[in-house]
Amino acid sequence: MGVFGSWKRRRAVVALAVGIALAVGLRPVSAQAEWPERPITLVVPSGPGGGTDLTGRLLAEHLKARLGQPVQVVNMGQGGGVVGIGAIRTAPADGYTLGILYNFAHYHALGQADFRVADFTAIAQYNFDPAGFLVPVDSEWTTLAAALDAIRTDPLAVTIGCAGGCGGSWPIAVATLLRAWEVDPARVRMIPSQGANASMQDLAAGGLDAVPCSLPEARAFLDAGVARALGVFAEHRLEAFPDVPTVAEAVGLNLRLGAWRGLVGPAELPDAIARRLEAAMADIVHDPAFRADMAAGGFGLLWRDSRVFAGFMRTEEARVRAMIRNLGL
Numbered sequence: 001m002g003v004f005g006s007w008k009r010r011r012a013v014v015a016l017a018v019g020i021a022l023a024v025g026l027r028p029v030s031a032q033a034e035w036p037e038r039p040i041t042l043v044v045p046s047g048p049g050g051g052t053d054l055t056g057r058l059l060a061e062h063l064k065a066r067l068g069q070p071v072q073v074v075n076m077g078q079g080g081g082v083v084g085i086g087a088i089r090t091a092p093a094d095g096y097t098l099g100i101l102y103n104f105a106h107y108h109a110l111g112q113a114d115f116r117v118a119d120f121t122a123i124a125q126y127n128f129d130p131a132g133f134l135v136p137v138d139s140e141w142t143t144l145a146a147a148l149d150a151i152r153t154d155p156l157a158v159t160i161g162c163a164g165g166c167g168g169s170w171p172i173a174v175a176t177l178l179r180a181w182e183v184d185p186a187r188v189r190m191i192p193s194q195g196a197n198a199s200m201q202d203l204a205a206g207g208l209d210a211v212p213c214s215l216p217e218a219r220a221f222l223d224a225g226v227a228r229a230l231g232v233f234a235e236h237r238l239e240a241f242p243d244v245p246t247v248a249e250a251v252g253l254n255l256r257l258g259a260w261r262g263l264v265g266p267a268e269l270p271d272a273i274a275r276r277l278e279a280a281m282a283d284i285v286h287d288p289a290f291r292a293d294m295a296a297g298g299f300g301l302l303w304r305d306s307r308v309f310a311g312f313m314r315t316e317e318a319r320v321r322a323m324i325r326n327l328g329l
Contacts, residue, residue, distance in 0.1 A: 035094075035095050035272070035273050035276070036067055036068070036069045036095060036096065038069065038096065039069050039070040039071070039072055039096075040063070040067065040069055040070070040071045040072070040096050040098060041071075041072050041074055041096060041097045042056060042059070042060050042063075042071050042072065042073050042074070042098050042099065043074050043084050043087050043088050043091075043097065043098070043099035044056040044057075044074065044076065044077075044084065044100050045076055045077060045081035045083070045085045045087075045088070045099065045100065045101075045102075046075065046077040046084070046194060046195035047075055047077035047194035047195040047197060047198050048075050048197065049196075049197030049198075049217075050163070050164075050195035050196040050197045050198075050213075050217050051127075051129060051214050051216055051217045051259070051261070051299065052100050052102060052195065052261060053073075053075060053195065053197075054216070054217075054297060054299070055100070055126070055127055055294070055297075055299055056073055056100045056261075057073050058290070058293050058294065058297070059100070059126065059263065059284065060073050062284045062287070062289075062290050063280060063284070066280040066283060066284065067276075077164075077194030077195050077198075078194065079112070079165075080162070080164050080165025080168070080193070080194070081102075081104075081107075081164055081165055081168070081195075082107060082112055082113045082165070084099065085099070085101065085104055085113070085115055086113065086115075087099070088101070088264065088265070088266060089115065089119045089120065089266055089267075090266070091265075091266045092266070093121075093265065093267065093268045093270070094270075094273075095265065095269060095270065097265070097266070098123075098263060098264065098265050098277070099263075099264055099265070100261055100263065100264075101120060101261070101262055102168070102259055102260060102261050102262075103168050103169045103259060103260065103316065103320060105316060105317040105318075105319075105320035105321050106167030106168055106320055106321075106324055107165065107167070108321065109167065109321045109324040109325070110165075110166075110167045110324065112165065112167075116317070117310065117313045117314050117317055118267060119266070119267055120264040120265065120266065120267060120313075121265040121266065121267060121268070121269035121274055121306075122262065122264055122306050122307075122309040122310035122313060123263040123264055123265060123274060123281060123309070124262060124263055124277075124278055124281035124282065124285070124303070124305055124306060124309055125260055125261070125262035125303065125304035125308075125309045125312065126261065126281065126285050126301065126302070126303065127261040127262075127294070127299055127300060128258060128259070128260045128261075128300050128301075128302040129214035129215075129216065129258050129259055129300045130214065130232050130233045130234035130238070130256065130257065130300075131169065131170050131173035131174070131213065131214065131232070131233040131258045131259070132212065132213060132215040132218060132229050132231065132232045132233070132244065133147070133174065133177070133210060133212055133229065133230045133231045134200065134203060134210060134211045134212070134218050134222075134227050134229055135147065135203075135209065135210050135211075135228055135230060136203055136204065136206065136208075136209075136226065136227060136228070137226055137227055139209070141209075142228075142230075143230060143250065144230040144247065144250035144251050145250060145251050147210065148177070148178070148181040148183070151181075151183055151188065152181055152182060152183045155184065155187040155188045156187055156188075156189070158188050158189065158209050158210070159188075159189045159191060159207070159208050159209050160174060160188055160189070160190050160191070160208065160209060160210045160211065161190075161191050161193055161199030161200075161202055161203060161208040161210070161211040162190050162191060162192045162193060162199065162212075163193065163195060163196040163198075163199040163200075163212060163213040163217070164192070164193065164194075164195050164196065164199075165192055166191070166192045167324055168259070169257070169258060169259035169260070170196070170211075170213050170214075171190055171212060172320065172324070173233050173255070173257035173258065174210075176255060176257060176323075177233075177247065177255060180255070191208065196213035196214070196217035196218070197217065199211045199213065200213065200217070200218055200220075200221045200227065203221070203226075203227060204221055204224075204226040204227060214298075214299075215229055215232060215238060215241045215244060215298060216297050216298035216299050219298060222241075229244040230244075230245075230250065231244065231245055231246065231249075231250040231251070232244050232245070232246055232247065233246075233247050233256055233257040233258055234247075234258075235256055237249075238298065239295075240295070240298035241298065260302065260312075260316075262309055262313075263277065263281055265277070274306065278305060278306050282303070282305070286303070
């Protein structure tokens with residue numbers, strides 16, 4: 001066939017290869033397997049047993065039911081949450097690594113990490129819990145006023161657990177309270193931990209004088225009779241903890257402070273995946289079964305969609321950094 005015939009054969013082979021590539025390797029996205037086609041990892045930047053862990057595990061079960069794939073919770077509370085949040089930020093933006101995010105602005109302000117809102121794709125906020133002020137059950141402080149007076153008298157003798165990083169929502173709440181009681185928070189010894197459960201364990205063991213965290217996180221210790229709640233930073237008493245006075249009732253200060261939690265992915269998560277996750281979250285947060293599960297644990301519900309949640313995080317980033325400077329943390 002000569003050169004001409006050989007060229008025709010080569011052209012036919014190339015055309016066949018291109019056709020196979022187009023049919024198999026270069027299919028339109030809509031023809032490829034839909035996300036998710038394998039298990040999803042949900043990073044919880046705290047140790048087991050705290051509110052971020054408990055609500056994260058609850059959320060994982062409901063996401064599994066809606067996405068059709070297992071959602072595996074991985075606790076990464078090292079460094080007061082820095083390790084876990086860092087893992088969310090650096091994960092591939094493919095929808096297979098998501099995370100629970102909470103107040104993170106303090107890490108930058110305290111020189112611990114350089115996390116920014118732009119590092120994440122906001123999906124939805126689902127939770128807000130007011131802070132509580134917890135002491136050992138045998139503490140001499142039987143009221144919040146007594147505790148604050150004692151701390152003001154000798155702040156250097158007091159040790160408070162941060163229930164996470166010292167600059168997060170819980171220590172910011174107690175630092176704000178101390179400032180209002182004319183106590184310099186910098187003079188009080190603050191101890192970081194892998195989360196509320198770890199700090200509450202230290203409190204129960206006698207290693208701490210007080211811990212600020214949500215009442216649901218402290219519930220097991222309250223029920224076991226090893227801790228006592230002196231106040232909660234809420235507008236009204238919590239339905240699940242009716243015997244705990246608000247800070248306003250206890251000391252006359254109208255402080256409403258606490259922690260928020262939301263679902264995020266790394267930056268540049270594909271829009272189609274982000275939209276599907278947001279729709280799943282909307283369904284979950286408004287599902288009576290999920291709401292009942294959260295209420296049973298004493299956890300608060302607060303819905304913010306992706307747009308509102310992203311705006312809220314930007315506002316919080318600026319507010320928390322300014323607050324840390326003002327509080328001297």
